Amino acid sequence: MSNDNSNLCEEEIFNAFYLKHIQAVSNFAYYKCGDKDASLDFVQDAFSKIWQNCFKIEFSKAKTYLFTTVNNLFLNSVRHTKVVLAYAKHSPYLDRTNESPEYILEEEEFKKKLQLLIAELSDEQREVFLLNRMEDKKYREIAELLDISQKTVEKRMSGALKFLRNNLGDINF
Amino acid sequence: MDVEKDILRWFDGQLSIEELKALYPNNDFRNLEKTAFYSKQFDVPKIDEQSALNDFKKRSLEKESGKVIPLNFKAFLKIAAVFLVMLGSSYFLFFNNEKTFTTDVAQSTSLILPDNSEVILNAKSKLSYNKKKWEKSRNLQLNGEAFFKVMKGEKFTVNTETGSVEVLGTQFNVKERENYFEVQCYEGSVRVTDQSNTVILKPGESYRIINGKVNPVEKFNSKNPSWLNSESTFNNVPFWQVIEEFERQYDITITVDNINTEEVFTGGFTHSNKEVALQSITIPLKISYKIKGDNIEFYNYEAK
Numbered sequence: 001m002s003n004d005n006s007n008l009c010e011e012e013i014f015n016a017f018y019l020k021h022i023q024a025v026s027n028f029a030y031y032k033c034g035d036k037d038a039s040l041d042f043v044q045d046a047f048s049k050i051w052q053n054c055f056k057i058e059f060s061k062a063k064t065y066l067f068t069t070v071n072n073l074f075l076n077s078v079r080h081t082k083v084v085l086a087y088a089k090h091s092p093y094l095d096r097t098n099e100s101p102e103y104i105l106e107e108e109e110f111k112k113k114l115q116l117l118i119a120e121l122s123d124e125q126r127e128v129f130l131l132n133r134m135e136d137k138k139y140r141e142i143a144e145l146l147d148i149s150q151k152t153v154e155k156r157m158s159g160a161l162k163f164l165r166n167n168l169g170d171i172n173f
Numbered sequence: 174m175d176v177e178k179d180i181l182r183w184f185d186g187q188l189s190i191e192e193l194k195a196l197y198p199n200n201d202f203r204n205l206e207k208t209a210f211y212s213k214q215f216d217v218p219k220i221d222e223q224s225a226l227n228d229f230k231k232r233s234l235e236k237e238s239g240k241v242i243p244l245n246f247k248a249f250l251k252i253a254a255v256f257l258v259m260l261g262s263s264y265f266l267f268f269n270n271e272k273t274f275t276t277d278v279a280q281s282t283s284l285i286l287p288d289n290s291e292v293i294l295n296a297k298s299k300l301s302y303n304k305k306k307w308e309k310s311r312n313l314q315l316n317g318e319a320f321f322k323v324m325k326g327e328k329f330t331v332n333t334e335t336g337s338v339e340v341l342g343t344q345f346n347v348k349e350r351e352n353y354f355e356v357q358c359y360e361g362s363v364r365v366t367d368q369s370n371t372v373i374l375k376p377g378e379s380y381r382i383i384n385g386k387v388n389p390v391e392k393f394n395s396k397n398p399s400w401l402n403s404e405s406t407f408n409n410v411p412f413w414q415v416i417e418e419f420e421r422q423y424d425i426t427i428t429v430d431n432i433n434t435e436e437v438f439t440g441g442f443t444h445s446n447k448e449v450a451l452q453s454i455t456i457p458l459k460i461s462y463k464i465k466g467d468n469i470e471f472y473n474y475e476a477k
Contacts, residue, residue: 015226018222018225018226018229019222019223019226022220022222022225022226023219023220023222026217026218026220026225027217030217030218036218039218040220040225044225044228044229044232047229048229048232085215085216086215086216087211087214087215087216088214088215088216089216091211091214094206094207094210094211107207107211110204110207110211111211111214114207114208114211114212118212129212130212130215132184132185133184133209133212133213134212134213134215134217136186138185138186139181139185154181157181157184158177158181161180161181161184161205161208162177164208165204165205165208168204168208169204
C-alpha cells in the first residue's frame, strides 16, 4: 500500500489493481462456491461495484472491500451447494520416497476422506481453512481480508481443525 | 501447555511440526500432518488475468449503457400506488362527465341541456347530470327547485331524494325541499314516482308530498311557475314552507314567535321588493314583524 493516494477511478490504476488481485480473489470465491464460472461472476460483479464506487473507496481499503463484496455477493446468492474441491493432478504424496501400493492406496483414501470432510465444514470455517492452507495466509492476513477480528479467524480455524481431526479418526487427543 | 493453541500456531507458521512434536512427544500428529499437507493440493482454476480484465471492461461498458436494475418489489409497489393515484385523479380531472350546476340563495339560473331542453334553476338548488350518458338516457339529479321545458325525445327523468319524475316532452316544475316535494305539470304529461306511489299528472295538475304525507292531485291555473316571474305563489301550503322559501329568495333568516307555522297559506310574494313581500305574507295571517339586520322576527300582534 505504498500509493495510498491512488485513485481507483483512474483506469490504469484500476487495471493494475484488478490484475494484482484477480487470481487471489477468484480463488477465494472458488473456495466458497466450488464453481469456477460462478466464482468468476462473483468476482467480476465485485470489481464492477468497486469501479462504480471508485471515488468512495480508499485505495488502502480496496482489497478488503473486494473480498468482503465477494463474500456478500456469495451470501446473497440463492445457490448454496456442497463444495467438493478437486485435487490437482499429479500432486505428490507426503512421503515422496514411499512408492509402495499400500501406502499410495492409504493416502488416496485419506485424501478422499479429507476432501469430503472439508466439504462438510461451515462456509466460514472452510474459507478460513483454505485461505490458510491454499494461500499460505497468516490468520492476521485473513482477518484483514475478510474484515473480521483475528480472534474470529482463530476460532473458525480451530473449529475446522477439531472437526477434521475428530472425523479422520484421531484418537490420541 | 495447550495443544490446541499450539496446533493453531503450527498452522499459522509460528511453530514447525518438529517443534510441535518435541513439545508433545506422546501425541500422534500423523493425520494432522497429512491434513495440513493434502489440503494444500486442491486444484484452483487458473484465471487468465488479462482476458478476465478484457471481459470485465466489456461488461462494465455494457453496464453503463444498459444497466439492469433488479425489480425491487417494494419500490415497485410505491410507484404503482403513485400511478394509481395519478390515474384516479386525472380520471376525475379529465374524464369526469358529471356536470353540476348550483345556485345560491336569492339566485336563479337558466341553462340549456345537450338536447336543447331548458332548465331554470331556482335559488339554492343543485342540478347534475352525466354528460357521457346523456345521449343514452336523459337522467338528472335535482336538489331544490327547477322548471323544465323538455324537448321531445327519449324518456327524461328527474331524480330527487323524495321521488323521480319521468316525462317524454313537456314543461313541468319540480320542487324538492326539506320535507316538501311538489311537481307541477304545465304541458304534456309527467309520471311521478315516489317510494309508495306512481301518479300521472296532466297539464294544470300538481302533486305534493308535505312532511312525508302525500296530498291528492290538485288543479292549478297558471302557464308558468310563478317564480319564473320573480314571484313565489302558494296554494294551501303550510306557512313554514313559505318562510323557508322567503329565506331562500331574500337571504335572510326568519324567527317566529308564537305563530302556528302549520297554518296553510294561499298567496304569494314578489322577489323584487322585500317590504312588499313581507307585507304580502304577513298581513293575510295577521302577523307582525320586526327587522333586525338579516334577521326578521314574526310575531302575532293579536296576542300582544
